[in-house]
Amino acid sequence: MSSNVIDAPRSNSAESPKYKRSKGSGSSFEMFAWLFMRLSGVVLIVLIFGHLFVNLMLGDGIHAIDFGFVAGKWSNPFWQFWDLAMLWLAMLHGTNGVRTIINDYAERSGTRITLKTVLFVASAVIIVLGTLVIFTFDPCPAGAVVDLPSFCPVP
Numbered sequence: 001m002s003s004n005v006i007d008a009p010r011s012n013s014a015e016s017p018k019y020k021r022s023k024g025s026g027s028s029f030e031m032f033a034w035l036f037m038r039l040s041g042v043v044l045i046v047l048i049f050g051h052l053f054v055n056l057m058l059g060d061g062i063h064a065i066d067f068g069f070v071a072g073k074w075s076n077p078f079w080q081f082w083d084l085a086m087l088w089l090a091m092l093h094g095t096n097g098v099r100t101i102i103n104d105y106a107e108r109s110g111t112r113i114t115l116k117t118v119l120f121v122a123s124a125v126i127i128v129l130g131t132l133v134i135f136t137f138d139p140c141p142a143g144a145v146v147d148l149p150s151f152c153p154v155p
Helices: 029-057 067-074 077-105 109-136
Strands: none
Touching (some): 067 077
């Protein structure tokens, strides 16, 4: 009885192609990215469950979520920074995860650079637009007459 030995992936055997990517620059970026994923994941769990608890469990639940509810929350700087932290951490966490997937599966350098460029630009746009929405949101827009929160002056 002969035993067949299966070579490890990318082991440069006759059956598997040679692994051509470089070993890296020796920087500790990947270690920090790995650590960021673990820490941001824990913080995101707290932020998301806090968000869900306040929005769905307190008060009238999902039926109370409307323009006035969001306007009331975002009139308080605490909730602005809570939602900002949730946005930033979620986008950076997700971007880092997709960056890792691109590095693992895109074999050609050009493809890898293109995909990561699209990823980083899209993430930056979403972070900038989300931040602008949170901090420039006007809960009492001029000229609005319906669905205004109770704290807005009547026009």
